[in-house]
Amino acid sequence: MSVDGDGTERGNGGADEPGWDVDPDDESGVAVVAAVGRQIKAWREAAGLRAGEFGAAIGYGEDLVYKVEGGRRIPRPEFLDRADEVLGAGGKLAAMKRDVAEVRYPKKVRDLAKLEAKAVELEAYGSRTPHGLLQTREYAQALFEMRRPAYSQDEVELAVSARMARQSIFERSPAPTLSFVQEEVMLRRPIGGRMVLRRQLEHLLEVGKLRNVEIQVMPTDREDHAGVDGDVQLLKFGDGSAVGRSEGAFAARPVSDPKQIRILELRYGIIRAQALSPRESLAFIEQVLGET
The missing domain is CATH 1.10.260.40 (lambda repressor-like DNA-binding domains)
Incomplete structure (x- = not known):
């Protein structure tokens, strides 16, 4: 499972012909x-x-x-x-x-989308960019367009479409419980320009007001930070099983063993406790939006 929230999906289509190469x-x-x-x-x-x-x-x-x-x-x-x-x-x-x-989307993206579609709970800490499920189309496109080595326009289009398709998770019924902790710096870095950032912040405020979604901000001035080793993501399912990944644990490989999942849960729980509360976070995002 690839659980990167910052956008690692890459299409494999060529730019010389309409269509996409087969993996x-x-x-x-x-x-x-x-x-x-x-x-x-x-x-x-x-x-x-x-x-x-x-x-x-x-x-x-x-x-x-x-x-x-x-x-x-x-x-x-x-x-x-x-x-x-x-x-x-x-x-x-x-x-x-x-x-x-x-x-047409890479297999790892389809596999991730299937896991997200089955999950009853998702917990994610991101250290670089808003989680892929929280990104606007403009923001996602700007991210993929700045990748180096450069993606072809066809690859950018495919990657953005794949990311937007995953956001159908917000339309599910019953709705899954979604928790995100995002670094303050990603609220201020003008990826794609000031207007793209403004619309991304507005989107975070909109999504953060959904009853099944909690968005928290980790202030840059925190002296204690359990997420310094990198991103963490957990997907939990109705049968009690779970799968997770952390950049700083288990060689960054996906894990499902209950003991390993417990370690990731502990790490994410501490990260949440160190971040601003969901209510404080929305107020913080509104403040940053007013300054942008």
Whole structure:
């Protein structure tokens, strides 16, 4: 499980062609993309079109058509829409957009999203940027655009979309309990510019007022700080099991052993106690917003 909240998801699509490369290590994703490719090829051949003719008809190159049909390229939604229209598939190809959408994100992101979707409780301390579940689209885009080595625009788009998709956790019913502790410095660093920061602060205030969400701020002037070793995240499930990760424990690997989880719970509990209370934190964020 990757539980980084600051944004480690990276897409694998190239910038030279529409679509995304298939991760060869993602067996389930490879199988889905291959099945979609076979269907497109079958419909094309049934229509009596060569790959070049079909590509010209839908507005894409022959090489891309071969890659999609061969399961080596994940088609964009508009590719499937045009293919469905040109081949007269009656919605059968367009309907595959849902399957493709699920596999276009890196496997570790999909795995994290599935865990978050099952969790009844999430606890996260972040030391660099607001947790991915708390970021606005503009803020997330600014983060990915400043990465070095630089991401392609296609990779930025994919990574941002993946992060926004995870935020469906706020729409779940029954709602999970969500707790976040964020460093003061991330409220003041103007990632993406002052207006992007302002909207990010406004978003934190909005989310922090939800009844199932608690956002706390760790002031920079704290002399005692249990989070100096880095980020901590815990996901707890309805059956009593849990999975967690901390940059400063267990070689930063995901853990699920109850004894190890207890250590992370203890660390996070102390971090929460050292931070401002949720009410004080919202007032603090409002103060920073007024200064921005």
